[in-house]
Amino acid sequence: MSALKDLLNGIWKQNPTFRIILGMCPALAVTNAAINGLTMGLATLFVLLASGLFVSLIRNLISSKIRIPCYIIIIATFVTIADYFLAAYYPAIHEVLGIYVPLIVVNCIILGRMEAFAGKNPIKNSLADAFGMGLGFTWALVLLGAIREFLGFGAIFGFKILGSWYPQMVVMRLPTGAFITLGLLIAMMNIIRKQKAEATCHAHEGGDKPC
Amino acid sequence: MLNLFAIFFAAVVTENFVFYRFLGLCPFLAMSNKTRTAVGMGIAVTFVLIVSNSITWLLQYFVLDKFGLPFLQYASFILVIASLVQFIEMYMHKYQAALYKAFGIYLPLITTNCVVLGLVLLTILKGYNFLEALIFAIGTGAGYTLALVIMSGIRERLDLADVPEALKGVPLALIITGLLALAFGGFVGMIK
Numbered sequence: 001m002s003a004l005k006d007l008l009n010g011i012w013k014q015n016p017t018f019r020i021i022l023g024m025c026p027a028l029a030v031t032n033a034a035i036n037g038l039t040m041g042l043a044t045l046f047v048l049l050a051s052g053l054f055v056s057l058i059r060n061l062i063s064s065k066i067r068i069p070c071y072i073i074i075i076a077t078f079v080t081i082a083d084y085f086l087a088a089y090y091p092a093i094h095e096v097l098g099i100y101v102p103l104i105v106v107n108c109i110i111l112g113r114m115e116a117f118a119g120k121n122p123i124k125n126s127l128a129d130a131f132g133m134g135l136g137f138t139w140a141l142v143l144l145g146a147i148r149e150f151l152g153f154g155a156i157f158g159f160k161i162l163g164s165w166y167p168q169m170v171v172m173r174l175p176t177g178a179f180i181t182l183g184l185l186i187a188m189m190n191i192i193r194k195q196k197a198e199a200t201c202h203a204h205e206g207g208d209k210p211c
Numbered sequence: 212m213l214n215l216f217a218i219f220f221a222a223v224v225t226e227n228f229v230f231y232r233f234l235g236l237c238p239f240l241a242m243s244n245k246t247r248t249a250v251g252m253g254i255a256v257t258f259v260l261i262v263s264n265s266i267t268w269l270l271q272y273f274v275l276d277k278f279g280l281p282f283l284q285y286a287s288f289i290l291v292i293a294s295l296v297q298f299i300e301m302y303m304h305k306y307q308a309a310l311y312k313a314f315g316i317y318l319p320l321i322t323t324n325c326v327v328l329g330l331v332l333l334t335i336l337k338g339y340n341f342l343e344a345l346i347f348a349i350g351t352g353a354g355y356t357l358a359l360v361i362m363s364g365i366r367e368r369l370d371l372a373d374v375p376e377a378l379k380g381v382p383l384a385l386i387i388t389g390l391l392a393l394a395f396g397g398f399v400g401m402i403k
Contacts, residue, residue, distance in 0.1 A: 021381050022237065025325050029233035072293060076286035084282070099332050102285050106325045108237055174396060175230055179389030187375075187382040194377070 003128040006117075010132030016109045017140035017182075018189045023109040026100050027141055028178040034157045037145030039093050040100065041138025043082045045131070047104055048113060050078045052130035055118040071114045072105070079104045109133060147181055148172045215346050218339075222350030225399050228326050229358040230392035235326035239359060240384050249363035250356065257352025259299065259321050260330055263292050264348040267331040268341060288331050296322045326355055361391065 014020055017027050026044070031037040051074045062070050083101045086094040094101065104110065113133055118126040146156050152172035154162030171177050228234045235256075242252045267288050275284060300318045303311040321327060330351050334344045365387055374383055 021240070024236040024240070025233050028236065069290070069293060072289050073286055076289050080282055080285050083285070099329060099336065102332055103234075103325050103329055105285055105289050106323050106328050108323050111323055171393070175233065175392040176389040176396070178233070179385045179392060183378075183382040183385030183389065186385070187377040190377040190382070 003124050006125050006128040007132040010129065010134070010136040011139070012136070014133075015136040015140060015189075016133055017137060017144075018186055020112075021186070022112055023107045023137060024182075026103065026107060027137075027144060028175070028182060029100050030097055031141055031145040031148055031178060032152065032173050033149045034142055034145035036093065036096055037141035037143075038138065039086070039090070040097060041134070041141040043086065043101060044104055044107060044109070044137055045134025046082055047075060047078045048110055048130040048134045049127060050081075051075045051110060051114060052118040052126045053123065055114045056121065056123045056126035059119050067119060068111075068115070071111060071119070075110055075114070076105045109137060144178075144181060144185065147185075148177055152177065215343065218343055218346050219350040219353075220401075222347055223354040223357065224395060225401065227354045227358060227395050228329065228351055229355060230388070230395045232329065234329040235324050235355060238320060238324050239355075239362065239388075240381060243359050243362035243366055243384070246360060246363045246367060249359040253352070253356025253359045255318055256321055256324065256326060256355055257349070259292070259296060259327055260348045260352045260355075261345065262299075263295050263327055264331050264334055264344055265341075266291050266295065268334060268339075268344045271335050284332075284335075289328060292327050292331070293322045326351065358391075362388065 010016065016022050017024075023044075026040050030040045051071070054074050055071055058070075079102060082104070083094075086097070086101060113130060117129045121129070150156050150161065151169045154160060154166040154168055169177070172181070222228075226232065229236065229239050238252060238256075243249050270287060270291060271284070275281060275287065296318060300311075303318075330348060334347055337347075339347055362384070366384065369383070369387075378386075
């Protein structure tokens with residue numbers, strides 16, 4: 001039951017991209033098309049799961065003084081595996097993602113979850129947490145990529161949706177489009193969250209819960 | 212000579228690490244509230260960039276390439292950066308107390324700043340020689356400092372403005388960064 005809670009936590013309540021605002025660099029850099037966002041999200045999910053498992057396994061064996069270097073080495077190892085896997089099986093996407101695949105090593109979501117969660121919790125919960133965070137990161141990237149691809153190229157996942165009459169918004173393919181889209185998405189999430197909080201507030205009116 | 216200038220100019224303006232490559236955004240968003248902290252962070256990052264790029268350059272060409280260990284690149288580079296930051300912190304703590312106080316918490320944070328790992332990987336990827344690598348590191352540090360200072364200036368003014376509730380903080384900072392990126396993008400084409 002608690003594992004399920006840990007899983008859902010990352011997908012919405014503490015979504016890494018929209019809520020705790022970590023791992024911004026890949027979220028912005030690779031999302032000019034939905035497929036790139038999906039690949040990056042899945043690669044990060046793999047690294048999160050594998051390193052979460054190992055960190056959780058050895059959490060009682062390593063001294064707390066040297067835990068961070070140990071975590072970094074574990075993460076770097078799995079990033080190397082993911083990088084070589086992508087290069088071997090999906091060379092085209094690997095080419096597009098370029099330097100951002102090795103940069104998963106310094107994605108603060110991963111080190112953050114190892115430090116805040118996997119280093120302190122049993123394997124089952126650590127895996128659930130890693131899976132939830134990875135999925136939360138992935139859907140955020142796919143959404144961002146889909147919006148930018150739709151506005152920038154009139155397509156989603158490479159399928160043309162709008163015809164040649166559509167004046168493609170070149171700015172959405174540029175860095176500017178990434179920053180502005182993410183800024184507006186986070187603002188939207190803030191509004192949704194606020195409305196939800198107000199709704200629960202109304203439901204509790206007259207109750208003892210302070211608003 | 213012209214080549215070195217081109218590398219420097221590209222690193223500072225047209226291929227600025229924040230606005231063009233999307234690197235180092237977490238500290239960029241977190242540290243750009245006040246101009247004072249922005250300058251401190253920028254100088255600390257520049258210093259780490261120059262030293263770590265020199266060490267990883269030597270490591271790549273004299274150890275990893277020589278012994279055929281390319282798969283150790285990521286792990287060894289991040290180890291170099293992490294231990295370097297730790298050493299600098301210990302040294303400053305002992306011998307440069309005033310500077311240590313000024314840098315405060317920024318130093319340990321630099322380990323996970325993707326500007327550093329991004330720079331050392333790009334240097335190898337582009338096949339720069341040692342001098343070019345050095346210029347690239349200095350330019351990148353200067354560009355990062357420039358981005359931090361411009362952003363902090365804008366955000367200091369923004370504190371006094373009446374901003375919609377939902378946009379406060381990170382969302383607005385991102386949108387401003389986007390507009391700045393557009394301005395910086397205007398220089399593309401000046402350097403081939």
